[in-house]
Amino acid sequence: xxxxxxxxxxxxxxxxxxxxxxxxxxxxxxxxxxxxxxxxxxxxxxxxxxxxxxxxxxxxxxxxxxxxxxxxxxxxxxxxxxxxxxxxxxxxxxxxxxxxxxxxxxxxxxxxxxxxxxxxxxxxxxxxxxxxxxxxxxxxxxxxxxxxxxxxxxxxxxxxxxxxxxxxxxxxxxxxxxxxxxxxxxxxxxxxxxxxxxxxxxxxxxxxxxxxxxxxxxxxxxxxxxxxxxxxxxxxxxxxxxxxxxxxxxxxxxxxxxxxxxxxxxxxxxxxxxxxxxxxxxxxxxxxxxxxxxxxxxxxxxxxxxxxxxxxxxxxxxxxxxxxxxxxxxxxxxxxxxxxxxxxxxxxxxxxxxxxxxxxxxxxxxxxxxxxxxxxxxx
Amino acid sequence: xxxxxxxxxxxxxxxxxxxxxxxxxxxxxxxxxxxxxxxxxxxxxxxxxxxxxxxxxxxxxxxxxxxxxxxxxxxxxxxxxxxxxxxxxxxxxxxxxxxxxxxxxxxxxxxxxxxxxxxxxxxxxxxxxxxxxxxxxxxxxxxxxxxxxxxxxxxxxxxxxxxxxxxxxxxxxxxxxxxxxxxxxxxxxxxxxxxxxxxxxxxxxxxxxxxxxxxxx
Amino acid sequence: xxxxxxxxxxxxxxxxxxxxxxxxxxxxxxxxxxxxxxxxxxxxxxxxxxxxxxxxxxxxxxxxxxxxxxxxxxxxxxxxxxxxxxxxxxxxxxxxxxxxxxxxxxxxxxxxxxxxxxxxxxxxxxxxxxxxxxxxxxxxxxxxxxxxxxxxxxxxxxxxxxxxxxxxxxxxxxxxxxxxxxxxxxxxxxxxxxxxx
Numbered sequence: 092x093x094x095x096x097x098x099x100x101x102x103x104x105x106x107x108x109x110x111x112x113x114x115x116x117x118x119x120x121x122x123x124x125x126x127x128x129x130x131x132x133x134x135x136x137x138x139x140x141x142x143x144x145x146x147x148x149x150x151x152x153x154x155x156x157x158x159x160x161x162x163x164x165x166x167x168x169x170x171x172x173x174x175x176x177x178x179x180x181x182x183x184x185x186x187x188x189x190x191x192x193x194x195x196x197x198x199x200x201x202x203x204x205x206x207x208x209x210x211x212x213x214x215x216x217x218x219x220x221x222x223x224x225x226x227x228x229x230x231x232x233x234x235x236x237x238x239x240x241x242x243x244x245x246x247x248x249x250x251x252x253x254x255x256x257x258x259x260x261x262x263x264x265x266x267x268x269x270x271x272x273x274x275x276x277x278x279x280x281x282x283x284x285x286x287x288x289x290x291x292x293x294x295x296x297x298x299x300x301x302x303x304x305x306x307x308x309x310x311x312x313x314x315x316x317x318x319x320x321x322x323x324x325x326x327x328x329x330x331x332x333x334x335x336x337x338x339x340x341x342x343x344x345x346x347x348x349x350x351x352x353x354x355x356x357x358x359x360x361x362x363x364x365x366x367x368x369x370x371x372x373x374x375x376x377x378x379x380x381x382x383x384x385x386x387x388x389x390x391x392x393x394x395x396x397x398x399x400x401x402x403x404x405x406x407x408x409x410x411x412x413x414x415x416x417x418x419x420x421x422x423x424x425x426x427x428x429x430x431x432x433x434x435x436x437x438x439x440x441x442x443x444x445x446x447x448x449x450x451x452x453x454x455x456x457x458x459x460x461x462x463x464x465x466x467x468x469x470x
Numbered sequence: 471x472x473x474x475x476x477x478x479x480x481x482x483x484x485x486x487x488x489x490x491x492x493x494x495x496x497x498x499x500x501x502x503x504x505x506x507x508x509x510x511x512x513x514x515x516x517x518x519x520x521x522x523x524x525x526x527x528x529x530x531x532x533x534x535x536x537x538x539x540x541x542x543x544x545x546x547x548x549x550x551x552x553x554x555x556x557x558x559x560x561x562x563x564x565x566x567x568x569x570x571x572x573x574x575x576x577x578x579x580x581x582x583x584x585x586x587x588x589x590x591x592x593x594x595x596x597x598x599x600x601x602x603x604x605x606x607x608x609x610x611x612x613x614x615x616x617x618x619x620x621x622x623x624x625x626x627x628x629x630x631x632x633x634x635x636x637x638x639x640x641x642x643x644x645x646x647x648x649x650x651x652x653x654x655x656x657x658x659x660x661x662x663x664x665x666x667x668x669x670x671x672x673x674x675x676x677x678x679x680x681x682x683x684x685x686x687x
Numbered sequence: 688x689x690x691x692x693x694x695x696x697x698x699x700x701x702x703x704x705x706x707x708x709x710x711x712x713x714x715x716x717x718x719x720x721x722x723x724x725x726x727x728x729x730x731x732x733x734x735x736x737x738x739x740x741x742x743x744x745x746x747x748x749x750x751x752x753x754x755x756x757x758x759x760x761x762x763x764x765x766x767x768x769x770x771x772x773x774x775x776x777x778x779x780x781x782x783x784x785x786x787x788x789x790x791x792x793x794x795x796x797x798x799x800x801x802x803x804x805x806x807x808x809x810x811x812x813x814x815x816x817x818x819x820x821x822x823x824x825x826x827x828x829x830x831x832x833x834x835x836x837x838x839x840x841x842x843x844x845x846x847x848x849x850x851x852x853x854x855x856x857x858x859x860x861x862x863x864x865x866x867x868x869x870x871x872x873x874x875x876x877x878x879x880x881x882x883x884x
Contacts, residue, residue, distance in 0.1 A: 102743070102744075102745050102775070102794065103773075104744050107746075108746065109785075128642060128643065129641075129643040129788070130747075130788055130790050130791040130794075131786060132643040133786060133788070133821040133826060133827055134824040134825050134826050134827070136655060137661055137824070137825065138661060138820075138823055138824055141661055141823070153749060156749035168510060171508075172508050172510070175509060176509055177509065200752070203755075204755075216759055219759035222756075223756070223759070236845075236847065237752065237753065294572070294574070295569050296569060296570075296571075296572050299540050299569050300539060300540070300615055300617065302540060302615070302617025303617075304567075308569065311572075312575075312576055312578060313568070313580070315567050315568060315569055315580070315591075319472060319474045321565075321593060322475060322511055322513070326472050327473075327474035330472065331472045332473070335577060335579060336577070337577035338574075338577075400507075402510075403542075403593060410542065414543060414545050414561065427547070428545070430545035432542055432543035437620055440619070644826065645788075645789050645790040654825045654826075659825065661823040662822065662824070663822070663823055
């Protein structure tokens with residue numbers, strides 16, 4: 092039978108974003124793939140050269156819109172490295188809690204989009220309903236449901252509101268039971284298991300050489316996580332473990348392992364949140380005014396030419412790096428160059444190659460299990 | 471408590487790597503130094519500065535001897551006023567992760583404090599300054615780290631730095647029918663309405679005075 | 688009357704329908720029933736169309752997440768008839784929820800052209816209205832209305848799901864006014880009812 096190229100995208104219900112995947116099929120089997128990105132390339136790196144360091148934070152929220160708090164945190168870490176700013180400990184705890192709540196919301200969005208790909212439409216309603224709980228928590232911090240502009244260079248914008256701690260604890264405890272509900276729905280479902288197991292094998296070393304990081308490597312059997320290998324914030328003082336999953340076969344991790352790792356990561360995030368709220372300096376129910384020294388330190392606003400700063404950060408989808416060079420317009424008020432590494436930009440072409448050999452119907456399963464988010468890919 | 475890599479491990483690893491690289495490369499004019507981050511935990515990382523001709527040798531040494539297994543980021547920058555020998559610069563950011571010789575079908579649970587020697591995670595920053603001119607070029611490391619592949623494509627697409635030996639170079643973010651030679655992150659290209667940018671600082675005109683009548687910014 | 692080589696009756700069914708149709712049409716016009724039927728049918732189609740706006744399943748950027756959230760149990764757009772369809776041939780509304788880059792300008796115009804009339808376009812979020820935070824970018828068009836005629840603009844970055852549902856409400860009000868007028872050259876002042884001869 093002759094082979095032919097099929098174009099999936101850019102408008103496609105499966106692709107979780109705007110990109111094209113061209114697959115060459117021989118009957119039902121995929122023999123070659125090509126990924127085409129760049130449909131929402133906004134030139135953020137160029138725009139940021141004309142913006143202040145505080146004006147860049149909203150752009151970083153919009154890079155990966157599903158997990159905005161982590162990207163803003165990653166950027167301000169690089170900006171603090173460039174400008175040489177200290178962060179008070181209470182602000183570090185607040186940033187950690189905001190990042191972990193965001194991780195929960197992002198994994199729920201992933202599951203809510205992945206379930207319908209496999210055919211389980213119930214998951215979309217359940218996961219997005221539970222995600223609203225955490226979006227409410229983040230809205231109390233940042234003001235908006237999705238783009239918070241909350242971490243600032245040198246600390247955070249405002250303190251956690253009175254009662255946030257109690258609301259967070261109640262929601263997290265409720266959510267821990269909800270994870271059990273999801274697993275009850277999915278782990279015994281034949282369709283789920285048959286569609287996910289045995290599909291999309293990838294080993295840890297292959298993935299790392301190709302630049303893939305994050306939960307995808309932890310699904311392949313190694314607990315490498317930038318929160319402890321390149322430690323930042325107060326993750327060493329909070330009680331947690333990186334979620335790791337033994338791969339089901341010698342060929343590496345399949346989609347089922349990647350799904351299990353993310354469920355386990357949600358449990359670890361819950362554990363971190365309940366622990367951090369006990370340990371936060373200054374108490375969980377005291378409210379400091381914005382600008383207080385417990386929340387933010389005065390950071391230099393200009394970076395001299397020749398100064399550089401970069402951050403390694405564990406975002407929800409992998410390791411993200413920001414590399415900033417100082418000495419731009421306004422005598423150093425703007426950066427000279429902002430360079431953003433997005434984990435998905437490297438993962439998507441790699442995943443497109445792992446699909447070779449499987450059937451066309453396995454493409455949504457493989458693609459969805461890597462959790463693509465095109466906003467960060469296209470910058 | 472969560473597991474973590476300690477400052478002592480980090481300093482020890484940095485020292486070992488800097489010694490190794492200085493011994494191997496310093497007479498070729500390649501500088502290696504240990505630089506500390508200015509914020510956060512203030513861990514140290516390794517910064518290498520080399521010339522484009524020497525990059526392949528350094529890259530092979532990093533991969534095979536030092537164990538650098540992850541190419542994170544390739545950044546190209548254009549310095550129109552950087553002088554003759556630094557008109558462009560390519561910065562490679564790499565990591566060493568404790569994922570070496572992983573046996574199939576096993577699970578490895580590292581404990582950060584127990585890592586030693588080549589397992590200690592490390593960040594690397596490699597600067598390659600290039601001469602000013604119209605055709606900056608760096609040898610490609612696509613065959614050593616597959617992760618460098620699309621990073622190099624993006625750097626060529628946005629900045630215009632050629633990678634010698636790179637297989638299948640094509641536009642990745644800009645449209646395929648962009649004009650040849652259009653690399654938007656070069657400094658001569660300005661963003662739209664760049665003259666109006668300073669209006670951001672005072673968008674409602676509170677600081678304007680009668681003498682500013684008729685002025686845009 | 689029949690084509691060469693075909694062997695049925697001299698009257699094929701298409702011709703029959705045409706003749707009967709013409710005769711009936713003349714009869715109805717003479718008794719003014721046609722005008723009544725047109726107005727009633729027009730009002731009925733208008734009601735049916737605005738109560739079931741099938742939206743194209745197109746997610747460009749962040750506003751797409753709020754579009755998805757508006758379909759979830761908390762906000763529930765489905766009770767207003769808003770259902771997402773995967774194919775442009777089956778949808779009425781193109782909800783543009785992100786910035787349009789130069790690479791995507793061509794596909795989105797093709798999607799718009801593939802949608803059958805009557806069709807409406809909603810620009811959701813700042814990026815679709817005017818380029819948003821990226822209005823200075825080299826790769827982003829300054830608003831989707833540079834390539835597609837837009838009916839409703841929903842501001843916000845991102846607009847809350849309640850704002851999106853309100854935007855659909857404004858579209859419904861507009862449909863009452865303009866009915867099924869073709870999407871090129873709509874003028875908003877004169878009320879248009881489908882079927883008025």
